[in-house]
Each structure stands twice: as structure tokens, then as C-alpha cells.
Amino acid sequence: MAAIRIHGLTPSTFTRTVRLACHEKGIDYELVPTFPGQIDPLNPFRKIPAITHGDLVLFESTAILRYLDRAFPGPKLWPEGAVEAAICDQWSSAVCDSLVNAALRYMAARFGFLPVPAEMVQKYLDKTAEVVPIFDLQLASHRYLAGDQLTAADLFLAPVLFYFPGIPELKAIADSAPNCARWAREMAGRPSMQATEPADKPRLAA
Numbered sequence: 001m002a003a004i005r006i007h008g009l010t011p012s013t014f015t016r017t018v019r020l021a022c023h024e025k026g027i028d029y030e031l032v033p034t035f036p037g038q039i040d041p042l043n044p045f046r047k048i049p050a051i052t053h054g055d056l057v058l059f060e061s062t063a064i065l066r067y068l069d070r071a072f073p074g075p076k077l078w079p080e081g082a083v084e085a086a087i088c089d090q091w092s093s094a095v096c097d098s099l100v101n102a103a104l105r106y107m108a109a110r111f112g113f114l115p116v117p118a119e120m121v122q123k124y125l126d127k128t129a130e131v132v133p134i135f136d137l138q139l140a141s142h143r144y145l146a147g148d149q150l151t152a153a154d155l156f157l158a159p160v161l162f163y164f165p166g167i168p169e170l171k172a173i174a175d176s177a178p179n180c181a182r183w184a185r186e187m188a189g190r191p192s193m194q195a196t197e198p199a200d201k202p203r204l205a206a
């Protein structure tokens with residue numbers, strides 16, 4: 001049995017981020033399929049993923065990635081320098097806050113995961129159209145989201161952008177972000193992305 005157990009689901013973007021981190025660092029893990037409603041007591045906030053490592057139980061993907069990066073050898077997910085590490089945190093948070101609170105909420109409505117009032121659905125789409133160009137501008141002058149090397153920030157962004165082509169309105173936004181497209185193509189070629197492709201892609205609600 002692998003020492004690291006990831007409790008979550010393959011279509012979950014945050015679960016994929018944690019799995020990506022394990023693949024990038026070469027950490028062996030076992031995925032324990034767990035729905036948000038089943039994750040308590042590992043995460044009392046009832047969100048996936050959570051991990052266990054021996055007696056340690058951890059939830060919140062950022063804390064999990066930080067732990068994996070510090071506790072295990074392998075390529076660093078945060079750069080060494082104070083400035084570079086802060087930039088990585090900045091872009092990771094921008095994904096988890098500005099992008100997730102727009103695009104992921106829109107996807108949840110379109111995939112029928114959550115009942116979202118109609119006026120909010122449009123607001124989430126408008127907000128997505130507002131924030132994606134900011135990521136595109138950053139990627140215009142940097143190979144990766146937080147600079148010239150792959151960092152945790154890329155591992156947060158990739159699972160979210162991965163769903164854009166499957167939703168016509170989000171595909172239209174992605175199509176006007178050429179630098180995100182160039183970055184996404186490069187990310188798609190990584191073995192970590194291929195190994196964590198969701199088993200079942202969610203379908204659009206009628």
C-alpha cells in the first residue's frame with residue numbers, strides 16, 4: 001500500500017492538482033475514490049481532496065502541496081528564492097480565488113453539479129471572461145504561470161483550464177487567449193497530465 005493516500009475523485013480539479021504534484025515529484029500514492037459527502041472526518045469542511053500519510057491527515061490543496069514539496073525529494077514545486085516563492089503563491093491564489101470563483105462555479109452550473117440562480121450563471125461567465133485575459137497576459141511573457149519553471153501555480157491552473165474546451169462558452173474565452181493555449185498544449189504533453197486525465201469527464205446538463 002502506498003504511504004500517501006489521496007481521498008478524492010478524478011474529475012475534481014483540486015484532487016487532480018494534488019495527484020499532479022505527486023506525479024511531478026515522483027511520489028507513489030493511492031487514490032481512494034471519495035465524494036465530498038463522504039470526506040468527513042478527514043475534512044470537516046466536506047471538500048475533496050484530503051490526504052493521509054501515516055498518522056497525518058491534511059486537507060486544503062495548498063497545504064497538501066506545500067507538505068509534499070517539503071517532505072519529499074524530487075523537483076521543487078516552489079522556487080527557493082523569497083520573491084520567486086511569493087510569486088508562485090500569488091498565482092496559485094489567483095487561480096484558487098479569482099479563476100475558481102468564476103470558471104469553476106460556471107462549470108458547476110453547466111455540468112449540473114449545483115443549482116445556481118440564472119443571473120449568477122451569467123455573472124460567473126462574465127467574470128471568467130474578465131479574469132482569463134489576466135492569466136493570458138502573464139503567460140505572454142513567461143513560459144509557466146509563475147516564471148520560467150514549472151511550479152505549483154501551473155498545477156492549480158491546468159485542471160481548471162482543461163475543462164474549457166468542453167463547454168462552448170468557455171471554449172470561446174479560451175480561443176481568445178493564445179498564450180493560455182500555448183501553455184495548455186505544453187502542459188498536456190507532460191506525463192503527469194496524461195496520468196491524471198479524469199476517468200469520467202462530466203457531461204453538460206440539458
Ligand SMILES: N[C@@H](CCC(=O)N[C@@H](CS)C(=O)NCC(=O)O)C(=O)O
Nearest residue numbers: 012013014036047048049060061062
Ligand atoms: N479550498 C479547497 C477547495 C476544494 C474544493 O472546492 N473541492 C471541490 C471539488 S473540486 C469540492 O469538494 N466541492 C464540494 C463542495 O463545495 O461542497 C482546496 O484547496 O482543497
